[in-house]
Each structure stands twice: as C-alpha cells, then as structure tokens.
Amino acid sequence: MYYFTNLIGTFILDNKLKVIDSLSFKNVEEYSQRENKEKQLIKKHQAGSLPENKLPQVLSLFKNQKYYSEFFLKNLQLTKQSIKESVNEDNLIIQTIANINELDRISNTLVKRLREWYSLYFPELAESVQSHEKFVELVSTKTRSQLLKDLHLEVAMGADLADEHLEEMHLLAKEVSSLYELRNKHEDYLKKIMEKYCPNLNELAGTTIGAKLIELGGSLKHLAMLPASTIQLLGAEKALFRHIKTGSKSPKYGVIINHPLIQDAKKDEKGKASRMLADKLSLCARLDFFKGEFKAKEYRKELEEKLR
Amino acid sequence: MYYFTNLIGTFILDNKLKVIDSLSFKNVEEYSQRENKEKQLIKKHQAGSLPENKLPQVLSLFKNQKYYSEFFLKNLQLTKQSIKESVNEDNLIIQTIANINELDRISNTLVKRLREWYSLYFPELAESVQSHEKFVELVSTKTRSQLLKDLHLEVAMGADLADEHLEEMHLLAKEVSSLYELRNKHEDYLKKIMEKYCPNLNELAGTTIGAKLIELGGSLKHLAMLPASTIQLLGAEKALFRHIKTGSKSPKYGVIINHPLIQDAKKDEKGKASRMLADKLSLCARLDFFKGEFKAKEYRKELEEKLR
Numbered sequence: 001m002y003y004f005t006n007l008i009g010t011f012i013l014d015n016k017l018k019v020i021d022s023l024s025f026k027n028v029e030e031y032s033q034r035e036n037k038e039k040q041l042i043k044k045h046q047a048g049s050l051p052e053n054k055l056p057q058v059l060s061l062f063k064n065q066k067y068y069s070e071f072f073l074k075n076l077q078l079t080k081q082s083i084k085e086s087v088n089e090d091n092l093i094i095q096t097i098a099n100i101n102e103l104d105r106i107s108n109t110l111v112k113r114l115r116e117w118y119s120l121y122f123p124e125l126a127e128s129v130q131s132h133e134k135f136v137e138l139v140s141t142k143t144r145s146q147l148l149k150d151l152h153l154e155v156a157m158g159a160d161l162a163d164e165h166l167e168e169m170h171l172l173a174k175e176v177s178s179l180y181e182l183r184n185k186h187e188d189y190l191k192k193i194m195e196k197y198c199p200n201l202n203e204l205a206g207t208t209i210g211a212k213l214i215e216l217g218g219s220l221k222h223l224a225m226l227p228a229s230t231i232q233l234l235g236a237e238k239a240l241f242r243h244i245k246t247g248s249k250s251p252k253y254g255v256i257i258n259h260p261l262i263q264d265a266k267k268d269e270k271g272k273a274s275r276m277l278a279d280k281l282s283l284c285a286r287l288d289f290f291k292g293e294f295k296a297k298e299y300r301k302e303l304e305e306k307l308r
Numbered sequence: 309m310y311y312f313t314n315l316i317g318t319f320i321l322d323n324k325l326k327v328i329d330s331l332s333f334k335n336v337e338e339y340s341q342r343e344n345k346e347k348q349l350i351k352k353h354q355a356g357s358l359p360e361n362k363l364p365q366v367l368s369l370f371k372n373q374k375y376y377s378e379f380f381l382k383n384l385q386l387t388k389q390s391i392k393e394s395v396n397e398d399n400l401i402i403q404t405i406a407n408i409n410e411l412d413r414i415s416n417t418l419v420k421r422l423r424e425w426y427s428l429y430f431p432e433l434a435e436s437v438q439s440h441e442k443f444v445e446l447v448s449t450k451t452r453s454q455l456l457k458d459l460h461l462e463v464a465m466g467a468d469l470a471d472e473h474l475e476e477m478h479l480l481a482k483e484v485s486s487l488y489e490l491r492n493k494h495e496d497y498l499k500k501i502m503e504k505y506c507p508n509l510n511e512l513a514g515t516t517i518g519a520k521l522i523e524l525g526g527s528l529k530h531l532a533m534l535p536a537s538t539i540q541l542l543g544a545e546k547a548l549f550r551h552i553k554t555g556s557k558s559p560k561y562g563v564i565i566n567h568p569l570i571q572d573a574k575k576d577e578k579g580k581a582s583r584m585l586a587d588k589l590s591l592c593a594r595l596d597f598f599k600g601e602f603k604a605k606e607y608r609k610e611l612e613e614k615l616r
Binding site: 106 | 388391392393395400404406407410414417418425428429466468469472473476479480483486487490493494497
C-alpha cells in the first residue's frame with residue numbers, strides 16, 4: 001500500500017497501483033493545510049511512500065480528461081496565489097522611487113515653462129530668483145507689487161497683464177507646489193517602509209539613494225548579492241559602457257555621487273571615498289537582507305573618521 | 309533756420325548749424341507726445357526742415373559725451389517700452405498651448421506609472437479600464453471592493469496591501485486629476501482669448517488646433533502670411549523633411565489631422581479634405597489678422613457639404 005499526494009488530493013494505491021481511497025482538496029488552501037487529514041488517511045491504510053521507480057506509472061494515472069482539467073485549475077490558482085504573495089516591499093519601494101524621479105523631472109519641466117510664461121509679465125523675477133522652489137512659492141503667494149517691494153526690483157519690461165491672464169500662471173504655480181508636496185509625501189512614506197525593511201541601507205545611503213540602489217539592483221536580494229564594485233557604479237552604466245567601448249575615463253560612481261560623504265570629499269579623494277562607501281553599502285544590503293543587526297551608524301562613523 | 313528732432317529733443321539750428329534754441333524731452337513719453345510743443349517752437353523760429361545733405365554735420369553734433377549718454381538711456385527706455393508693448397495675445401496663446409501639450413504628456417506618463425503601481429494591488433482594473441481618465445477617476449474615488457462590485461470583477465492576483473501603501477497611490481491619482489483639471493482650465497481660457505483675438509480661426513479650427521497653428525506659425529501675423537499648403541503641413545515638418553531627403557511618401561497633414569472634418573473623411577478623401585480645410589483656415593487667419601468679418605461658420609458649412 002502506497003500513498004501519493006498532488007494538488008488534487010492524497011491517494012492511497014494498492015500494490016497494483018489502483019486507487020483504493022483518497023482525500024481530495026477543494027482548493028489551494030486545503031492543499032496547503034492537508035497535514036492532519038493526510039496523516040489520518042495514511043495511518044488508516046498503513047501506507048508507505050511511493051518508490052521512485054513506480055512514479056511514472058502513477059503519473060500516467062492523472063493524464064485523463066477529468067484529472068487534467070482539475071489540475072489546470074488548481075495550478076492556475078496556485079500561480080495566482082504565488083503572484084499575490086510575491087508583491088513585497090521591493091515592489092513598493094521601486095514604484096515609489098520611480099515616481100519620485102518622474103515627479104522631479106516633471107516639476108522641473110513645468111517650472112521652466114512657468115518662468116518663461118511669467119516673464120511676459122515680470123521678467124526680472126525669473127532672473128533674480130535662481131531656486132525653482134523659491135520661484136514657484138513667490139509666484140503662487142505674492143503679487144507683483146509685493147515682490148517689487150520685497151526684492152527691491154523694478155519692472156521695466158513686463159507687460160501689464162489683466163488678472164484673467166495671470167490667473168493661469170498662478171494655477172500652474174499652485175500645481176507645481178502640489179507636485180512638490182506629493183514628492184515629499186512619497187519620500188516620507190519611502191523612509192517609513194525602508195526603516196523597517198532595510199534599516200542599515202536606509203541609514204547609511206539615505207532614503208532616496210538607498211531606494212535608487214534597490215531599484216537599480218532589482219530588489220534588496222539582488223542588491224545584497226552584488227559585489228561592492230558593482231554597487232559603486234550602479235546608475236553609471238552609460239559611462240561604464242562608453243569606457244569599455246571607447247576607452248574614455250572609467251566612471252567612479254553611479255547614483256551614490258549625491259551622497260554627502262562623496263559630495264564633501266576632496267576632489268582627489270572622491271574615487272577612494274566612493275569605493276569605501278560602496279563597500280559598506282554592500283555590507284548594509286547583506287545585513288538587511290539576512291535580517292542582521294543594525295550597524296549602519298558605526299559604519300558611517302568609521303567612514304567619516306577615515307575621510308576627514 | 310532749420311529744425312531737427314531726435315529722442316533727446318527738438319533743436320533749432322541757424323544757417324551755420326549752431327543750436328540756437330531747443331526743446332528737450334525728459335523721457336520717452338514726452339518724446340512721443342511732442343507734437344504741439346514742437347509746432348510752437350518751429351513756428352516761433354519759422355524754421356524749415358533740415359536738407360538731407362546737412363544731416364551728417366548735424367549728427368556729428370550729438371557725438372559728444374553728454375548727448376551720447378543721454379541717447380543711450382533714452383534708447384534703452386524706448387527698447388524696454390517696445391518690449392513691454394510687444395507682449396500680446398500671440399505670446400499668451402503660445403505659452404498656454406505649449407503648457408497644455410506639456411500637461412498632456414505629463415499626465416500620460418503619470419497614469420502609466422499609476423497603472424503599474426496600482427496593479428500590485430488590483431491588476432484586473434488596469435486591464436479592464438482602457439481610458440486613462442476613467443482609470444484615474446475610479447482609483448481616486450472608489451475602493452477595491454466597490455470596484456469589484458461595479459465592474460463584476462474578481463481579484464485574483466492583487467496583493468492585500470495596507471492602507472498606508474494605498475494612500476500613496478490615491479495621492480498620485482488625485483494629483484493626476486488635478487493636472488487634468490488644470491489642462492481644462494487652460495483650454496477654457498484659451499478659448500476665451502481666441503474668441504476675441506481670432507474668432508474665425510477659433511471657430512473653424514477649434515481652440516486647441518487653432519492655438520497649435522499659431523504656435524507653429526509663430527504668431528497670427530505669420531500664420532496669415534503663410535500659403536495654405538504650408539498651413540496644411542504645419543506640425544508635419546519631420547515627415548516633410550524625410551520625404552524630401554529619402555523620397556518617402558509626402559505627408560498630407562500636420563496638426564490638422566485631429567480635426568473632425570479630417571477624422572470623419574473617408575480614407576481616400578483625407579488628402580483632399582485636408583487641402584480644402586487648410587485653404588479655409590488660411591482665409592480665417594487672414595480675416596482675423598486684418599480684422600475682417602466673421603465667416604468661419606459659412607466656411608464650415610461649405611466644407612461639410614462638399615465632403616459629405
């Protein structure tokens with residue numbers, strides 16, 4: 001007497017491999033919670049596990065129409081279930097950071113448009129306020145006469161436009177403000193999930209750089225498997241391939257270029273700094289993936305001491 | 309006795325071309341409103357206009373330091389003034405339509421992102437709702453369970469995400485809604501200024517196509533000067549140059565391709581329809597630029613009759 005289990009049920013077979021008893025699963029949940037019932041059935045028949053050489057014969061039992069369509073359905077169910085369960089923090093992080101990048105590009109484009117448009121009315125403002133965020137804030141909250149006073153400017157070349165025309169520019173400025181706000185909310189959210197999911201990476205890389213590394217690596221798991229030298233260059237693929245193809249200078253850093261430790265390093269130490277940072281980031285990714293301890297603060301101190 | 313006028317003032321010269329009397333202008337306004345005072349001065353001295361052959365000698369009078377810096381300032385003033393006055397409906401229309409195009413591109417990008425992101429939670433929705441606007445509306449106003457009911461769908465593969473994760477997607481959906489709203493406000497505004505500025509073009513081309521034609525032409529004036537065959541192809545420059553360079557098919561229409569009269573024409577009549585439409589659009593632009601009568605409705609009827 002043997003027993004054999006698949007997605008459809010647990011089957012008891014006699015020595016001629018004919019089914020003499022069975023336990024069938026209605027759905028994938030029953031399949032995954034079969035343990036007790038299965039044990040009872042096996043005990044009842046005192047069945048042993050199927051020897052490997054008899055497997056082909058048993059499998060051919062399930063080739064008939066009835067079993068096949070049941071198999072198909074159950075398999076589909078199982079696949080759907082695993083897809084469902086495969087959605088994890090990686091996906092959420094990747095979607096969020098991708099949208100942050102998008103929003104950055106978009107608000108840049110719109111501010112440039114606003115600068116051009118508003119310059120029909122007040123060209124001196126676009127010239128004297130360099131920061132995009134400041135510019136948007138001023139346009140959306142102050143009138144021209146207030147701005148003239150505050151900034152000690154004189155309008156010489158702007159046209160006197162009626163309110164109906166200015167209204168559209170104000171609406172655009174408000175839209176850009178709200179895009180900035182959304183971007184900041186995304187970042188807060190990202191920080192919250194990363195503090196739980198990859199505390200080391202989040203601490204040492206910072207939220208946005210950490211998220212970009214996960215995005216470029218594909219997942220925290222992949223990132224943890226990458227050598228430090230690859231992490232150092234993630235985001236610099238173009239320059240790297242140009243280097244390989246044309247022999248131009250090899251890139252020293254990818255997205256980590258914006259990290260404060262690299263930004264603050266002396267010009268001739270940036271390469272070294274990025275190598276050292278990438279080493280530690282790689283350790284962080286591994287600690288996070290294998291649920292290790294929180295060491296990022298130590299690492300940061302170490303790097304700061306070595307680099308200053 | 310002669311008189312001579314420039315930006316600085318009106319000067320009375322004796323026969324040896326020495327200045328014996330003058331009227332000076334404090335600013336550009338005084339220069340442009342000089343008529344009466346100038347007449348009095350000329351009458352007083354019974355001065356005649358300067359013969360051309362004496363002009364070089366008189367001009368050299370103004371080369372000294374004092375006159376020169378005054379000239380420079382007045383000229384600057386005059387230039388600023390003309391820049392100020394040069395801002396007109398063309399500029400406003402061009403900025404607005406450019407921003408509408410930008411907003412269309414942007415909301416498209418963001419909806420694609422939202423579809424991907426929301427599909428972690430509810431993949432069946434992105435698949436069953438094709439319209440971007442509808443999709444955004446549904447995500448931002450309804451919960452998954454409401455949607456499941458309304459659309460008779462079943463969630464099979466979406467992950468069960470907590471509210472904190474869904475929140476970011478809802479915020480993105482709301483942002484896109486507000487971009488759509490801004491775009492519509494821009495279009496209403498555009499319609500309002502075009503109804504006044506170029507009623508014929510606005511009527512026959514429609515607001516957005518009309519505005520795009522002005523944008524591509526550079527101004528209503530330029531558009532009015534263009535031959536109809538050029539108007540027909542505005543916006544198809546790439547295809548036109550490809551045709552010239554490689555001998556590929558010549559394009560039949562530029563931005564007017566989206567016009568209902570072209571859209572509704574039979575496939576083998578689209579070329580003819582676009583030629584006829586461009587002819588009338590060219591007339592409209594001319595009527596509008598030279599402040600002619602309102603004939604666009606007649607033109608439209610004529611076209612509709614010929615094309616159906």
